[in-house]
Amino acid sequence: MKKWIVVWTALLLLFGCETKEHKKDVIYIVATTGQIADLVERVGGEHVHVEALMGPGVDPHLYKATQGDIQKLSQADVIFYNGLHLEGKLGEIFSKMSKTKKVVPISEAIPKEKLIDVDGVYDPHIWFDLDLWSYAVRTVKDELSAIDPKYKQTYEERGEEYISELMKLKEEAKREISSIPKQQRVLITAHDAFHYFGRAYDIEVVGLQGLSTDAEYGLKDIQELVDLIVSRNIQAVFVESSVSKKAIEAVVEGAKQRGHHVSIGGELFSDALGRKGTEEGTFIGMYRYNVKTITQALKGE
Numbered sequence: 574m575k576k577w578i579v580v581w582t583a584l585l586l587l588f589g590c591e592t593k594e595h596k597k598d599v600i601y602i603v604a605t606t607g608q609i610a611d612l613v614e615r616v617g618g619e620h621v622h623v624e625a626l627m628g629p630g631v632d633p634h635l636y637k638a639t640q641g642d643i644q645k646l647s648q649a650d651v652i653f654y655n656g657l658h659l660e661g662k663l664g665e666i667f668s669k670m671s672k673t674k675k676v677v678p679i680s681e682a683i684p685k686e687k688l689i690d691v692d693g694v695y696d697p698h699i700w701f702d703l704d705l706w707s708y709a710v711r712t713v714k715d716e717l718s719a720i721d722p723k724y725k726q727t728y729e730e731r732g733e734e735y736i737s738e739l740m741k742l743k744e745e746a747k748r749e750i751s752s753i754p755k756q757q758r759v760l761i762t763a764h765d766a767f768h769y770f771g772r773a774y775d776i777e778v779v780g781l782q783g784l785s786t787d788a789e790y791g792l793k794d795i796q797e798l799v800d801l802i803v804s805r806n807i808q809a810v811f812v813e814s815s816v817s818k819k820a821i822e823a824v825v826e827g828a829k830q831r832g833h834h835v836s837i838g839g840e841l842f843s844d845a846l847g848r849k850g851t852e853e854g855t856f857i858g859m860y861r862y863n864v865k866t867i868t869q870a871l872k873g874e
Contacts, residue, residue, distance in 0.1 A: 600721055603649040605660050606633055607846035608700045609679060609709075611856040613653055615735045616713050620724050629848045632815045637662050646670065651720060653713065656680040657688070657697035659844075677716055679709040689768050698843070700856070702769035703743040707736045742857055743773070746864045750774040753871045760867060761798065761810040763820050766843035776867075781820050790820060799827035802835050809838030809870040815845040838870025 602623045604610040610625035617623065626642050627633055633655070638646070646652060646666075654660055654667055656678030667676050680697070683705050689696040699705040714732030718725040750758070751774075758776045760767055765780035781798055782790050802810070802824070810825065812818045821837065828835045841863050847853025853862045868874075 600717065601648060601650045603645045603652050605636075605652075605654040605663065606844070607854075608856050608859075609653050609655060611846065612679075612706075612710060612735075613713055613717075615856075616710065616728055616732045617717055618727070618731060620721060620727070621717070627845060629845055629854070630814050631845050633660050633844050635662065636660065638666065650675070651716065652676045653679055653716075655697055655699070657695045657699070659697035675716070675720070677712065679712050682712045683708045689772065691765070691768070696765070696768050698766045698769055700769075701767060701860075702773050703739045703746075703860075704773075705769065707739055710736050710739070738857065742860060746860070747774060749864050749868045750776060753868055757808075757871050757873075759805065759807050759871070761802070761807065761821075761824075762841065762843065763813050763816040763818075764843070766813065767841075770863075781824065795820070795823050795827055798824050799831060802828050803831050803833045806833075807835060808873060809836050811838050811841045811867070811870070813841050813843040814847070815843060836870075839866040841866060 599619075600617065600621045602613055602617070602621050604613055604623060604625050606627050607625050607629070610623045613621060613623045624645055626638070626645070627636055652667065652670065652674065654663070654676070657680050658664060660667075667678075670676050680699055683699065685695070687705060688699070699709065710732050714728050717728045721728075753776075759779065760771060760776050761779045761781075763780065764782035765778070767776075767778045767780070770776065771778035779798065779801065781794055801807070810821055812821050818837075825835055825837060842853055842859045846856065846859050847862075852858035
């Protein structure tokens with residue numbers, strides 16, 4: 574790891590001399606995930622140029638910076654990242670860069686008592702609790718206002734407008750999820766990305782892997798999940814756009830061998846947004862899509 578950081582730093586110095594291609598009066602921002610990039614674009618509007626390191630289908634837990642990423646990071650005016658070890662492979666790099674550049678973990682303003690603690694580690698998937706995501710919006714709004722004070726009022730207004738949209742989305746999601754019979758509200762996915770979602774909407778969440786996709790799972794884990802599905806007559810499980818389908822397919826096959834049919838209820842967006850230009854390519858569109866997919870599958874529609 575240390576050797577890689579030395580190489581990375583050398584490349585950073587090399588690319589740091591290159592000229593930025595964006596307009597001089599626009600803040601150049603690099604965000605790690607699509608969720609964060611979408612948030613910054615919503616608050617910053619035409620006053621920011623935002624690039625996300627991780628595109629559709631990319632797993633942030635296992636992500637490693639490319640040479641192109643190094644160039645973007647070296648040129649950025651500000652870097653926004655999730656924190657809470659979501660970007661595990663990049664954490665040490667951001668720590669070093671913060672000494673010379675504005676590097677902001679958007680989770681830093683969230684009160685620790687509002688985070689979910691799993692065996693001494695905070696769950697990083699904060700975007701699935703829209704109240705927590707509102708803290709992230711305010712962090713971005715405040716940072717942009719400090720960097721570019723002449724547009725402070727604009728950032729304030731856009732930030733509050735976006736939070737208002739998120740609160741409407743939360744109420745919409747509550748109505749949808751509450752239509753699922755209580756005994757059928759069991760959300761089974763490949764890894765534990767949906768605990769905040771489950772807490773917000775009273776859904777039991779079960780993941781085959783831990784908080785990070787870097788966690789190992791074995792035959793025993795698959796068997797225990799199959800036992801749960803069969804004993805509770807669960808009808809649907811879900812795959813994720815940024816995680817291999819192999820594990821969940823093994824669970825489906827295991828249930829089949831026990832004489833129980835469980836279907837794949839759909840593909841959810843957990844750690845990444847969908848493709849640009851689609852509904853799922855925006856944060857609100859992704860969230861709404863997930864709610865609809867979960868509701869329809871668990872209701873047997």
